[in-house]
């Protein structure tokens with residue numbers, strides 16, 4: 001489109017310019033040869049005509065009123081009638097001048113302009129005037145093949161350039177669309193797979209810039225989802241296992257009672273007591289599970305209020321003292337008055353309760369448990385220290401995991417579910433705090449809870 005427009009413009013420019021030049025040339029020649037026709041001798045007129053024709057690199061002819069050739073710079077048409085449309089326009093229609101470009105066939109061109117292998121020729125005709133008025137016409141046969149040739153080559157060049165540009169643009173567009181769409185196609189394919197449940201697929205992290213970042217972030221998200229999925233499955237299978245154990249032992253006791261109807265009354269009584277105990281365990285596990293999952297969903301946001309942590313610590317210790325005394329354990333507390341923060345009363349109570357409960361459970365009769373509260377810069381720190389059985393190094397990083405127990409048998413004996421510390425850690429984390437443990441087997445453990453005193457709980 002643009003190419004043809006542009007060649008059109010070039011075409012018009014060149015032909016118009018040539019038309020103007022040729023028309024001007026014939027006009028000035030007419031002014032010279034009009035009077036000469038009347039006065040000059042024919043040999044000298046012939047010579048001047050040939051000279052002018054040579055300097056124009058064309059052919060000149062002088063015609064009389066009837067269109068008959070009187071003089072011809074080629075000297076071949078003399079006496080003949082010239083049947084050119086331009087001659088007709090000037091001599092018959094009375095126009096002053098006429099100009100036309102033609103493609104009459106090679107033979108004619110050769111005969112008219114003397115050029116071989118040329119397709120184009122132009123005729124410029126102008127009336128001749130002498131003192132009596134119009135006496136005939138001058139014909140200029142102009143060789144325009146050269147101009148047409150260069151026009152053609154310009155046109156070919158332009159079209160070639162435009163085709164090349166169009167090809168380049170097309171390739172660029174294809175390339176760009178590949179570069180841009182491939183990562184997006186990959187991403188959406190991966191998303192569809194993940195949507196169908198395959199959480200292990202990842203997007204290739206290729207390219208650069210925003211698309212790469214998108215892929216990376218997507219993969220991070222996918223990895224987290226996969227982890228979450230795995231730990232959920234793990235949690236469900238652990239939970240089922242924990243629930244099955246008490247059920248299985250209750251079933252054994254029940255079957256024994258069914259198949260031995262003559263069982264002694266006191267044995268039956270003992271079985272019933274054991275079953276009651278197992279039911280308590282089941283209830284405990286389920287209560288803990290509910291606490292954990294409720295915090296997971298955050299449906300249970302923190303219930304923030306101003307807390308007097310000093311008073312809370314003393315109160316919890318007071319509640320647990322009778323149990324400690326039963327096992328002749330010493331329960332000491334060191335909590336200076338007036339330390340407080342914003343927090344959730346029930347949850348922080350449970351944190352301390354669980355830690356002291358553990359310390360008592362995993363400390364032999366007659367042991368000592370020390371509870372302390374202190375301020376350290378912007379933090380409040382709880383420490384629960386015991387001189388009990390301690391925790392082996394390799395277990396220390398796992399005790400906060402759900403259902404993890406160092407000594408399963410002992411924990412079950414004491415009624416533990418293995419969920420206590422994971423609940424504690426969740427609650428501390430919800431308050432923006434941290435929990436850590438130091439322990440040496442056989443010598444005791446120390447749990448440290450660090451809480452930000454300005455109480456910026458996540459759920460607040």
Ligand SMILES: Nc1ncnc2c1ncn2[C@@H]1O[C@H](COP(=O)(O)OP(=O)(O)O)[C@@H](O)[C@H]1O
Pocket residue numbers: 358359360362363386388389390391399404405406407411415416417418419420421422445
């Ligand atoms: N003070 C402690 N001394 C020794 N071991 C402890 C102490 N506290 C916790 N543990 C270990 O960590 C495990 C996980 O504790 P927890 O989650 O409270 O479960 P549970 O008390 O129900 O067994 C316990 O089974 C025990 O092995």
Ligand SMILES: [Mg+2]
Pocket residue numbers: 354357358416417418420421
């Ligand atoms: Mg516990």
